[in-house]
Amino acid sequence: MSLKSDLKSFLTLNGELFRFSLRFFRHSLNPPYEFSEFLKQCYVIGYKSLPLIGLTAFIMGLVLTMQLRPSMADYGVEAQLPAIVAIAVIREVGPVITALIFAGKIGSSIGAELGSMKVTEQIDAMEVSGTNPFKYLVASRVLACTLMLPVLVMLGDAVSLYGAYLGVNIHTNTSFTLYWTQVFDNLVFGDVLPAFIKSFFFGFAVGIIGCYKGYNSSKGTEGVGRSANSAVVVSSVIIFVIDLLAVQVTDILGY
């Protein structure tokens, strides 16, 4: 009985999320556009996330290099360390870790913000004030998330590779030029493009789930907390699902 109700609520969530996404496309494609709100959200979601994404990316690059070195030294391929780290960061670790950090920071904040606006009737007030709250609040935030995450992933990857450069130089003395030459010589277009494309989907998932959870929040302050929490949990799971699908697609396409 519990499994049946769990399955039912899972399918209901999927159905509602799908309808919510369709509504997003309908509202974001049709004018009038909330351009100033979109720009404001790009600043809040993109620019304000830079320090956190930068710090985590730097640590990630450094740690990844330090962890890989002993195994690579055992196989006698320590010289390939910059290349291996670059491929790992650009193809997989960078986009996924950045998206997870982004989900934690932005998904929860959108869920909590819209949730609290919902329970304090601010969304109703917006509607009464001649504003389409879905367009103003949801469309602008989802678009900003979709466009800002790929930018953050690119910047995060760059910072991460700087972290890896430090990691490489802990035990050896590799010049800055040699390090970057090794990195770029081993990276191909097929490493960068799929990762870049999937980060748009990650951004969309974080935005739409955060907005869906917040916009449908209920039961007062408890509901707001639950919205923020489930926005992070669901979007984190969805990021892995998208990643899995992206790997299958790139594999089929031969990248």
Add this chain to the structure above:
Amino acid sequence: MQAELKLDTKSNKVMIIKGLCKSFGDNHVLKEFNLELLKGESVVVLGKSGSGKSVLIKCIIGLIKPDKGSIHIFGQNIPNLDHDQLDQIRAKVGFLFQSNALYDSMTVRENLEFPLRRHWLEVSQKQVDKMVISSLEDVGLAHTIDMMPVELSGGMRKRVALARTLILKPEIILYDEPTTGLDTITSKEIIELMMEIQQKYNTTSLIISHDMNCVRMASDRVVMLIDGKCYASGTFDEIKQSHDKKVKLFFE
């Protein structure tokens, strides 16, 4: 429809609600509710908590769609209007939310500018500033213009919300529990302010409340919402002297 409109203009009816029904599952909140509102009068809908007062007022402003019945405001049936038509009506009908619903992330000035910018697209910044200040002066809070809602007391927030409602110069103002959460003195001040505004701008008021002080002070007419229907109607004194058991409960 035209004949009805003529009749409404003649008899000064700005709002006519007929046979309004709204249910949430098995919970039948409104059952054939009827109400007429005359221009310039102040009607208080009195009912206990959970009796459907807020549902009624949200149906009137078009935030909730009723299952059955009609709500004619200025001759237009609210449930049948599309989004743009509703916006036009909403520019003439102000709504003061129970929770004030001030935008947390905006200053008082931005809160007041928001509906103005949305409803009146062709308005200069100079005019906007003038209207914002004038609205805040009406509620005695011009000095709070650059403050955030979180910096204001409960009573001040209510006044700012009222200023935001007033800024579009509405012809009808709907008040959802305007004194909830306020102390007796602040409640009295808010009610007096509501009455001042009604006289100054010749607005029509529909007040939802269960606060007897508010009902006594602000009502020209009281409508009792009991069992989802308009159970009784009359002046405060008439209602108070009623011998009906359900009505008497409110005055004990």
